[in-house]
Each structure stands twice: as structure tokens, then as C-alpha cells.
Amino acid sequence: MPENGGEVVILGSGTSHGVPMVGCRCPICQSTDPKNNRTRSSILVRAPEGNIIVDTTPEMRLQLVREQVDLVHAAIFTHGHADHIFGLDDLRQFGFLLDRDIPLFCEPLVEEQLRLAFSYAFRPPADPKRRGAIPRFDMQPMTLEPFELLGVRVQPLRLFHGSLPIVGFRIGELAYCTDVSEIPDETWPLLDGVQVLVIDALRFRPHPTHFNIEQAIEASRRIGAKQTYLTHICHDIEHQTVERELPEGVNLAYDGLKFACELQ
Template sequence: MTLHENRTGTATTPDQTNDPTQPFQPEVIFLGTGTSVGVPSLGCHCDVCTSDDPRNNRTRCAIVVRLPAGNLLIDTPPDLRSQLLREKISLVHAVLFTHEHVDHLYGLDDLRLFPFQLGHAIPLYCEPDVEDRIRRVYDYAFTNRTQTHPGSRPQLCFERITHDPFEVLGVEATPIPMRHGPHFDVLGFRIGNFAYCTDTNYIPPDSIERLRGVDTLVIDALRYKSHPTHFSVDEALEVIREVKPRSAFLTHICHDLDHGVVEQQLPDGVHLAYDGLRLPLSQ
């Protein structure tokens, strides 16, 4: 599976998956590309937070991978409902989780309507610590108490994953173990020749090997200044130089980076991602 960038906005929308009159094009859709507080940041009046450039409006990080078998969501940020509405994504078939932090998890309840369409609980692919957090935060989803009405709580089922490759929606997903500061292990994911590695400031050598040969790499790059739990732009560029993807996109971006300015400063083949960016996947 090879990835090619599309900035024209002409990609097939997710709701056309079952329309026989429309050609299906697998793609990656960036729901959000911002840091944990989003951009604009509350109370901030900097040039980026007050910018007229829509690419500087960054909601919390997530992507959807549109596949022939359905829409694969990676993470459930607090902005999930508005993100799915914005991108006209009316159904999610499965979810992968990178880690348990609030900005990647706390939109989970927005999945509550989808089991009516699916006819079954939504599968959540995650490690045990993420499952434990979900069971604690969303304890009402797992009670034995009789529901007052259908849909009163999310219908969720867990698919525990390890660091071994696994199948989801007809494709193989390879976990990329990474570090997110001194206290957290997180996962990136490789699907075909596309890899998504957000929320990290260290990718160990074994994981770098798992990224070899990717066509497109999406990687954390919070700002230019160093940070204890995220790559800086320069640190992300070092990883990109080592992995050597054909193209790379920086995500989890804070208000220190003005899209129009930074885009002009990046090396060839490296771009800032932005909310709503679509990257078609071709077999």
C-alpha cells in the first residue's frame, strides 16, 4: 500500500464507501493535528492563535484510515464529534489507541451511536493499561445494570494487542513501541507503507527498524524548543533522515508553529499536517 499526498480537496468522502457509482479510494484523514490544549489555546492572543489561516486551527490529534472494510479510527480525542461531522464521517468500524492520555481518549463516548448501525459493539484495539483506564473512566459502559433505553451507554468490546502485528478491518497493523517522556510507553502504528507516530520523544532502535521502508511517516513535532515528552521539529527531522520515507508530515503541533511560515522552512518532502488533510492510499 503506497501513500500519495493530495492537497486538492477532491478525495472521495467517507460516506461514499458503499455507493457503487463512486470509485473507492483508501485514504488517511487527519481529524486533528494539535497539542493537548488545541490551537487556538484558550486565553492566548499570539499570532498563531489569532491567525486567519485555517491550517493554524488545530484540534486534538486523531486520524481515520479509510479502508475497503471500513473506517479505522486512531484515538478518540475530546473534539471527536465535531471532527467526524466536519469530515462527514458517519460511521467508525474499529478504533486503535496509541495511549491513555486525556487528549487521545476522552471523546470515546461520541462512539455511542455507531453500534446501532454496526449491529454490534465497537471493537477497541489497545494495550492493557489503556483498557484499564477506559474501564475506570467509562465505568458506566460496563455495568450490569439494565439500560433505561437503547444507546444509554456505549457498546464497547476490547481486542487486546501486544507489540506483535495484528489484523484489523482486513489489513495488518504493526505496533511501533515508543517512549512519551519518562513515565509513559505509547504505540505508533504502521499500516502497509504508512506509519503514524504521535506523542513521542524517543523511538528505540527496534522500532526504527519497524519503520524502515515506509512511504509516508507521520511524526510528533510539538515546536522548535525541546520538550520533555515530545519531539521538537529538529528531533523529528533527525528521525525522518534516519527512516528515509518518501514524504513525512509533522503532527501534535502547538501554537509556536505558524503553518505558512514553518512550511516554507522544512526540507523537501516534509510538511506540517493540518486538520482535514487527506492523503490517498493506493494499493
């Protein structure tokens, strides 16, 4: 591991439906290969001073249990769609264990969506003595300016998910760009020097709000990343078959994938 390195864990690599998809009997949804089982997209960054989770998916608790993650110290959010925020309540365990508020970094629209969806979590507690049941969150409004968090510098990246402005994140030599269909001109310079890219690649066919595999590979080549992992993958993609077709340095992400990356 590099001197300033850390570990990144792919908690989930699937679409908003997950794979297998409810009601689908396609070969991939019925596959016995665990790499074809994909929970909703998220990563965990093991930073020098604690664990940062990017998005709180509906399966977040299961993802953290699977990876034996004992503590999450902070959360940062790409956008407010259900598959990226609806596990928020399970962060309250960490506020209790750490005996402090868990900082949540997000743009104003995402803050509004979190406060609407989890209104109880942001009200004064009716019974302060029930400490384990009370979410302890510290909302941190986020702009596109870089900020320090748990010993690393986090650079938000403006991306577009269809017409919706969202953010990706650059931390050291890592860039995480999920749910992206466009990287605007002002963001490309912020990706200079990225060595490990985790990027949305829904399927082979075009999609109006996501990169397909060809577009993701093109973005990777433009950035010059040494290693690229394709994520937010739908049930069109059979892991072993597609993995063999990808160019060198490009691989499919899968739930539980871990890799070292210089974060500072």
C-alpha cells in the same frame, strides 16, 4: 490511488491544549488562517473493510462531522492521556448504527484508564431497551504483535512519550507516531519501507516528552520516508511561515488533510 491503497484523514493535528489555546492571545491563536486552528491529534484510516480511528479525542464528534464520516468500525489507541481518549463516548453512535460492538484495541494500561474514565460503558445496561444510549464496546487487549483489522495488517510500534511507553502504528506504507520523544532500537527495523510518516513535532524548542521539529525531520531521514507530515503542533508554529522553511518531502499536517497511501 495504489491498487492496495486507502485514504488517511488527519482529523486533528494539535497538542493537548489545541490551537487556539484557551486564554492565549498570541498572533497564532488569533490567526484567521484555518490551518492554524488545530484540534487534538488523531487520524482516520479508510481501510478496505471500514474506517479505523486512531485515538478518540475530546473533539472527535466535531472532527467526524467536519469530515462527513458516517461510520467508525474500530478504534485503536496510542496511549491513555486525556487528549487521546476522552471522546470515547461518541463512538456509541456507531455501535447503534451498526448494531454491533465497536472493537477497541489498546494496551492493558490504556484499557484500565478507559474502564476507569468510562466505567458506565463497560457495565451491563440497567435498561437494555434503551439501545441508542448504551455504549457497545468490545475491548481487545493489544500487544506489540501485528494483527488483522478491517482488511489491513496493523503493526504496533513501541515508542516513548517521556518515560511513558506508548505505541505508534504501521499500516502498510503508513506509520503514525504521535506523542513520541524516543524511538527505541527495536522499533527502527519495523519502520523499514515506510513511505508516508506522520510524526510528532511539537515546536522548534526541545521538549522532554515530544520530538521537536528538528528531531522529527532527523527521524524521517533515518526512516527514508518519501513524505512526512508533522503533527501534534503547538501554538508556536505559524503554518504558512514554517511550511516554507521545511525541507522537500516534509510538510506540516493540518486538520482535514487527506492523502492516499498503500495500506496493504
